[in-house]
Amino acid sequence: MSAPTPTDADTDMTSPDAPDTIEEQPASSPQVRQQLFASLLQRQGAAAALLLVVVISWITLPDFGSTDNLRDIALQSSFLAIIALGMTFVIITGGIDLSVGSVYALGGVLAAYGAQSGFLMGLLLPLVVCGAIGLVNGLLVARLGLPPFIVTLASLLFARGLLLAITNEGATTRKITDSTFLALGRNSFLGLGLPVWFAIGLCLVGGLVLRRTRFGESLFATGGSEGSALLMGLPVMRVKITVYALSGALSGLAGALTAAYLQSGVTVIGVGVELDAIAAVVIGGTLLSGGAGTVLGTAVGVLLRNVIQNVINQIGGLDSNYQSVISGAFLLVVVIVQRLLSQARPGRPR
Amino acid sequence: MTDLTVRGRSLDKSAVSRWLQEYGVYAAVAALLAFNIAFTDNFLSATNFRTQLVQAAPICIVALGMALVIGTEGVDLSVGSVMALSAALVPLYLGYGLVPAVLAALVAGLAVGALNGALVAYIGIQPIVATLALLVGGRGLALVIAHGQLVDVHDANLLSLGSGELLGIPVVVVIAAVLAVLVWLLVARTTFGRQLVAIGDNRTASTLAGLPVRRVLVGVYAICGVLAAVAGVLATARLGAGDPANTGQLMELSAITAVVVGGTPLSGGKVRILGTIFGALLMQLLRATLIKNDLPDSTAQMVQAVVIIGAVYVARERATR
Numbered sequence: 251m252s253a254p255t256p257t258d259a260d261t262d263m264t265s266p267d268a269p270d271t272i273e274e275q276p277a278s279s280p281q282v283r284q285q286l287f288a289s290l291l292q293r294q295g296a297a298a299a300l301l302l303v304v305v306i307s308w309i310t311l312p313d314f315g316s317t318d319n320l321r322d323i324a325l326q327s328s329f330l331a332i333i334a335l336g337m338t339f340v341i342i343t344g345g346i347d348l349s350v351g352s353v354y355a356l357g358g359v360l361a362a363y364g365a366q367s368g369f370l371m372g373l374l375l376p377l378v379v380c381g382a383i384g385l386v387n388g389l390l391v392a393r394l395g396l397p398p399f400i401v402t403l404a405s406l407l408f409a410r411g412l413l414l415a416i417t418n419e420g421a422t423t424r425k426i427t428d429s430t431f432l433a434l435g436r437n438s439f440l441g442l443g444l445p446v447w448f449a450i451g452l453c454l455v456g457g458l459v460l461r462r463t464r465f466g467e468s469l470f471a472t473g474g475s476e477g478s479a480l481l482m483g484l485p486v487m488r489v490k491i492t493v494y495a496l497s498g499a500l501s502g503l504a505g506a507l508t509a510a511y512l513q514s515g516v517t518v519i520g521v522g523v524e525l526d527a528i529a530a531v532v533i534g535g536t537l538l539s540g541g542a543g544t545v546l547g548t549a550v551g552v553l554l555r556n557v558i559q560n561v562i563n564q565i566g567g568l569d570s571n572y573q574s575v576i577s578g579a580f581l582l583v584v585v586i587v588q589r590l591l592s593q594a595r596p597g598r599p600r
Numbered sequence: 601m602t603d604l605t606v607r608g609r610s611l612d613k614s615a616v617s618r619w620l621q622e623y624g625v626y627a628a629v630a631a632l633l634a635f636n637i638a639f640t641d642n643f644l645s646a647t648n649f650r651t652q653l654v655q656a657a658p659i660c661i662v663a664l665g666m667a668l669v670i671g672t673e674g675v676d677l678s679v680g681s682v683m684a685l686s687a688a689l690v691p692l693y694l695g696y697g698l699v700p701a702v703l704a705a706l707v708a709g710l711a712v713g714a715l716n717g718a719l720v721a722y723i724g725i726q727p728i729v730a731t732l733a734l735l736v737g738g739r740g741l742a743l744v745i746a747h748g749q750l751v752d753v754h755d756a757n758l759l760s761l762g763s764g765e766l767l768g769i770p771v772v773v774v775i776a777a778v779l780a781v782l783v784w785l786l787v788a789r790t791t792f793g794r795q796l797v798a799i800g801d802n803r804t805a806s807t808l809a810g811l812p813v814r815r816v817l818v819g820v821y822a823i824c825g826v827l828a829a830v831a832g833v834l835a836t837a838r839l840g841a842g843d844p845a846n847t848g849q850l851m852e853l854s855a856i857t858a859v860v861v862g863g864t865p866l867s868g869g870k871v872r873i874l875g876t877i878f879g880a881l882l883m884q885l886l887r888a889t890l891i892k893n894d895l896p897d898s899t900a901q902m903v904q905a906v907v908i909i910g911a912v913y914v915a916r917e918r919a920t921r
Contacts, residue, residue, distance in 0.1 A: 346728070390909060394913060396909070396912050396913060397866055397912065399675070399728065399866075400856070400860065400866065400908065400909075400912050401909065401912070403853055403856070403857075403908070404904075404905040404906075404908040404909050404912075405905065406853070407853065407901050407902075407904055407905040407908070408901070408902050408905035408906070410901055411897075411898045411899065411900070411901030411902035411904075411905065412898070412902060413898075414896070414897060414898030414901065415896070415898035415899065415902070419896050419897060419898060522736075525732060525735065525736050528732065529732075529733075529736060532729065538726055538728070538729050539726065571740045571741075571743035571744045571748055572740065572744060573740065574736050574737060574739065574740030574743075575737050575740040575741050575744060577736050577737065577740075578733045578734060578735075578736035578737020578738070578740065579733075579737055581729075581732070581733040581736065581737075582719070582730075582733040582734075582737070585725050585729050585730070585733070586719070586723055586725065589723050589724055589725055590723070
């Protein structure tokens, strides 16, 4: 256990050998209420920013509000939303998953490979393999107590290596011909692409699991204070293993849907996606120190990112690289505001 | 990580793992060298040796800065983006001469590093998040500066920095060696070095003991930024072009790995510079060994991943409190 980091060199005079009981406060204490207020503000902040950008764009850009454009934003957001959902679960438990980008790319390639033998294989192969990579992440983190940061960094490398291995060092892009599988990415229902419905459905289920189930409670407890969760007899280890496996499987699914949408297993996608997902989660008000977060916030974070991207593309003339500058700046502003607003306990460096 | 999930281990096992923690990286480098001398064609040729050292140099320079940051219980994900910034800035200012161009890159690295440090030290943001924001934004900024283009450079001085020699040793390697000695001196022989280790060991105690915790943290991240900028300049010089899109991609991964494999714990409080250098050499040698023996890049990446996990497993912090 690391000692809590002092927030102010002069006033923080908690004795250094006191156990980590500073975070355990009665539910009615002002700190807790302040934290609730702060997290509400964070979430509303992202939603307010989204609303603002959408309204301004709708008024000033002729094509922004067109049905086609809005559909496109929804579709582009759906893939990242599915990945970010898994990331939300992982981050709530106080971990992090840096492997999602390459696992996502791997999922797409595996889907194209599997779809040669029909729809079911195209869907199952990425889910099983990517879920297995996530499971290994979870086992290494939970059973061996290795830092999630390094474990998932290694998985990033491993998944990319595996992707190269099955695509002849990245030279082969397999086309998907199975029409049932292609429908996954290209058909629409009620005017929205199927991936969007996948994303909406998964986020609804995810939100319900977080808010309404014992498993969801265990997630928050694990991230809030692992020691306390263990003492309460919660299955901390199982929770951790599950969230990493889930994160891997969801990234694989997002990859499969992307492959169906692009009609092939593209080998060059997914670089930096883990950062987009983490940024969306953090902007959505989930604390990286664990123990707090919402699926809705994450969805808002994803939408905000893609709306900004869309606006930059609409304006033209603006270098598309500004997207990542804006993302980075926005992320920075959000975490600074988070930090200044909430009396959240100082995070651990990993 | 809480240690509650780690089961107790028998004594003899921990003795072995302690030995591995101390000397594992040197043993691994020696074993790889021996393997290559025995089985790889032309491994002992001077050309090949130079190639290995030249390729390990940038990883080594970045890893030196990373070791200091990790020593303070932090991490710096923005090093790759700082290299990209160098790659964008050097061609931009080369018209004014080599010195202003290099200075521009170093100042950018210093600024990014100081910003990282300020976010961590003064605002109390987790290092991983603070530096993540600059990872995302930094490369974007580099691409904006370079208009997303790869810019060829023709400055003879810069090119000789990348491919020149000093007493028969590549300049890049000389620079890496000099920087390694300087960083080692900084850690082993200066108050600043002792302070940063103390902060990594116990930040609260360091604060209570009256150490200038925040200033030291800003300094450490700034040094890391400058070293990453140096690596970016050298990468640009070797390539003969500023390539902000690809320079330093995944460098944060290689650098962190080199540091961790070299026996510096992620929980801070200890910095092992020689280990870090050998860690960088190990990652380079491992890659070269796999590729020279006709294993494809894909296998090389998968083996590297397994080695990283193995190294962290060996170096994992045992339950202390």
